[in-house]
Amino acid sequence: xxxxxxxxxxxAFGTPPVLIGHAAVAGKREGEGPLGSSFDHIxxxxxxxxxxxxxxxxxxxxxxxxxxxxxxGIAPRTIDFLFAGDLLxxxxxxxxxxxxxxxxxxxxxxxxxxxxxxLCLAAMSIAGGFAQHxxxxxxxxxxxxxxxxxxxxxxxxxRTPTSQWTVSGAGASILAxxxxxxAITHVTPGKIVDxxxxxxxxxxxxxxxxxxDTIRQHFADTGRTPDDYDLxxxxxxxxxGHAVVVDFFKKDGVTMRTYQDCGLMxxxxxxxxxxxxxxxxxxxxxxLNGYLLNAMRAGKWNRILFCPTGALMxxxxxxxxxxxxxxxxxxxxSTIG
Amino acid sequence: xxxxxxxxxxxAFGTPPVLIGHAAVAGKREGEGPLGSSFDHIxxxxxxxxxxxxxxxxxxxxxxxxxxxxxxGIAPRTIDFLFAGDLLxxxxxxxxxxxxxxxxxxxxxxxxxxxxxxLCLAAMSIAGGFAQHxxxxxxxxxxxxxxxxxxxxxxxxxRTPTSQWTVSGAGASILAxxxxxxAITHVTPGKIVDxxxxxxxxxxxxxxxxxxDTIRQHFADTGRTPDDYDLxxxxxxxxxGHAVVVDFFKKDGVTMRTYQDCGLMxxxxxxxxxxxxxxxxxxxxxxLNGYLLNAMRAGKWNRILFCPTGALMxxxxxxxxxxxxxxxxxxxxSTIG
Numbered sequence: 001x002x003x004x005x006x007x008x009x010x011x012a013f014g015t016p017p018v019l020i021g022h023a024a025v026a027g028k029r030e031g032e033g034p035l036g037s038s039f040d041h042i043x044x045x046x047x048x049x050x051x052x053x054x055x056x057x058x059x060x061x062x063x064x065x066x067x068x069x070x071x072x073g074i075a076p077r078t079i080d081f082l083f084a085g086d087l088l089x090x091x092x093x094x095x096x097x098x099x100x101x102x103x104x105x106x107x108x109x110x111x112x113x114x115x116x117x118x119l120c121l122a123a124m125s126i127a128g129g130f131a132q133h134x135x136x137x138x139x140x141x142x143x144x145x146x147x148x149x150x151x152x153x154x155x156x157x158x159r160t161p162t163s164q165w166t167v168s169g170a171g172a173s174i175l176a177x178x179x180x181x182x183a184i185t186h187v188t189p190g191k192i193v194d195x196x197x198x199x200x201x202x203x204x205x206x207x208x209x210x211x212x213d214t215i216r217q218h219f220a221d222t223g224r225t226p227d228d229y230d231l232x233x234x235x236x237x238x239x240x241g242h243a244v245v246v247d248f249f250k251k252d253g254v255t256m257r258t259y260q261d262c263g264l265m266x267x268x269x270x271x272x273x274x275x276x277x278x279x280x281x282x283x284x285x286x287x288l289n290g291y292l293l294n295a296m297r298a299g300k301w302n303r304i305l306f307c308p309t310g311a312l313m314x315x316x317x318x319x320x321x322x323x324x325x326x327x328x329x330x331x332x333x334s335t336i337g
Numbered sequence: 338x339x340x341x342x343x344x345x346x347x348x349a350f351g352t353p354p355v356l357i358g359h360a361a362v363a364g365k366r367e368g369e370g371p372l373g374s375s376f377d378h379i380x381x382x383x384x385x386x387x388x389x390x391x392x393x394x395x396x397x398x399x400x401x402x403x404x405x406x407x408x409x410g411i412a413p414r415t416i417d418f419l420f421a422g423d424l425l426x427x428x429x430x431x432x433x434x435x436x437x438x439x440x441x442x443x444x445x446x447x448x449x450x451x452x453x454x455x456l457c458l459a460a461m462s463i464a465g466g467f468a469q470h471x472x473x474x475x476x477x478x479x480x481x482x483x484x485x486x487x488x489x490x491x492x493x494x495x496r497t498p499t500s501q502w503t504v505s506g507a508g509a510s511i512l513a514x515x516x517x518x519x520a521i522t523h524v525t526p527g528k529i530v531d532x533x534x535x536x537x538x539x540x541x542x543x544x545x546x547x548x549x550d551t552i553r554q555h556f557a558d559t560g561r562t563p564d565d566y567d568l569x570x571x572x573x574x575x576x577x578g579h580a581v582v583v584d585f586f587k588k589d590g591v592t593m594r595t596y597q598d599c600g601l602m603x604x605x606x607x608x609x610x611x612x613x614x615x616x617x618x619x620x621x622x623x624x625l626n627g628y629l630l631n632a633m634r635a636g637k638w639n640r641i642l643f644c645p646t647g648a649l650m651x652x653x654x655x656x657x658x659x660x661x662x663x664x665x666x667x668x669x670x671s672t673i674g
Binding site: 009085087088103120191317 | 339340342346348388389391392417418422424425426427428429432433435436437438439440441442443444445446447448454457458461462464465466467468485525526527528529531649650651652653654657659662664
């Protein structure tokens with residue numbers, strides 16, 4: 001079967017690339033949350049044994065990648081392409097995480113949508129016949145993100161109720177042309193959508209229009225409905241963004257019966273005091289490569305639509321009065337085709 | 338003809354994607370250089386009519402993209418995927434440059450290698466049967482880069498002899514499954530190579546080992562030699578990095594007879610006082626999409642190997658004592674197959 005383009009923006013793979021291995025590593029707070037048992041490794045040390053939080057983030061990526069390759073049962077060196085990205089300036093979490101990998105490397109920036117972007121490109125590289133194995137890796141770290149995007153941690157700044165808590169964690173997926181595991185049947189790469197939101201403490205509202213746009217596009221292109229999926233899950237919209245997406249679809253007469261958000265799943269918002277929920281590249285990445293893929297392998301769900309969302313802003317763009325454009329990539333994962 | 342993997346890391350395209358349109362826009366200083374007449378548009382205003390240099394960079398990308406689509410004779414909306422990146426924190430040059438494009442968007446970070454990374458992925462998306470048209474766009478701006486990576490311009494800091502001058506400019510390529518123009522026959526995506534260089538004012542030395550690694554890999558995978566190319570051109574190694582690459586190959590007994598560097602071509606180093614040469618994502622991007630592709634269309638060269646190079650560092654990584662890893666992606670472009 002050959003690859004097909006469906007509608008405006010969806011790719012249907014003739015031979016769906018298989019997620020033969022996946023791993024998620026996370027920090028203490030994430031380990032104490034509802035999905036704690038799904039992580040392959042939890043470090044109580046926010047530095048992961050390194051001198052800085054930025055280096056810790058690289059170490060998380062390296063650890064997740066090594067564990068995923070090990071679980072896939074392949075030598076890392078046999079991986080043809082590595083797709084990786086993160087939130088840090090110039091994506092140093094990924095660069096230094098992959099520095100010694102000796103694998104052709106594609107650096108990505110999709111903010112918190114990066115796991116989706118990496119899966120799209122890794123799946124395309126395999127389904128296009130360019131690779132036997134490809135890896136998708138991404139991470140975020142509360143401490144490195146907080147001091148880069150907001151305030152020094154020592155400042156002890158107040159948090160707004162709409163703010164989200166950046167997940168400390170990394171996720172890695174190993175894709176293969178053939179093998180055992182859930183497979184990526186379709187991808188719908190997203191467009192940049194800017195609804196004019198300017199509050200950098202309300203990322204959920206900034207990203208929700210992009211999630212709506214891409215998921216709606218996916219349904220239009222494939223002819224599928226929410227009921228075709230056992231689970232539709234956005235990346236890190238949090239409570240506010242999740243409600244916005246539900247509302248947008250409701251206005252179209254569409255009920256998102258099985259719709260959840262990784263940012264709402266990874267923490268117990270009340271007990272863990274994370275305001276609107278989790279966020280960061282590591283949020284969708286750890287939830288997918290831990291809880292979601294484990295559950296698919298265990299037979300809990302047959303078909304999920306994984307839709308990580310990103311806010312494409314920087315400190316500079318916000319200081320210059322720019323709004324916050326969002327993006328969302330949808331990845332259909334199935335155990336049954 | 339089907340796509341093939343050659344050796345460890347090279348892809349040979351069954352039906353080589355065609356560069357049906359390309360455009361380069363640049364600033365005043367670049368316009369006064371040896372390649373000035375090859376640019377589609379030169380702005381004497383470093384702000385490009387915008388309020389800030391960062392917004393100017395987005396405007397340069399938008400302008401280059403629009404001109405390239407126009408020269409290709411296609412409506413921008415018919416482009417299936419847009420691959421873009423730049424040097425600014427969180428790649429805001431690309432995000433805000435492409436915000437209104439309404440095209441599925443893949444954000445990339447490959448530092449100054451980004452034009453090569455974007456061409457690899459755009460070509461793969463077409464040769465894999467996923468797109469009819471894809472665009473690759475990137476930019477840099479002397480003023481936005483200088484104040485982000487080094488000092489405020491008002492400070493008037495001294496420059497070292499090994500330093501390079503960030504090109505203000507943007508380049509855009511439009512690739513298609515069929516059409517008229519030079520075609521991308523092979524790509525060799527590069528690995529991260531770290532030679533332990535820590536001087537952020539000597540990027541040429543930091544990136545040269547990556548250029549050597551990828552070009553050598555390309556020769557090994559394809560069985561080609563330097564003499565198979567009318568021109569081999571790195572992105573922005575400058576005088577020092579260029580000499581290092583020549584020397585590395587010399588030690589292997591290989592003479593790089595036709596080897597040049599975009600950073601040496603774009604400025605008259607003596608007259609324009611740019612020390613070791615030009616640099617930035619915009620350097621390779623404007624030289625390729627202006628002078629090089631124009632010359633190929635005019636019959637000056639039949640086969641070139643375009644090898645942009647990137648230094649994958651940030652201010653934070655340098656402050657934390659890290660070395661500067663490099664990367665280089667090689668793209669073989671031919672008018673004769």
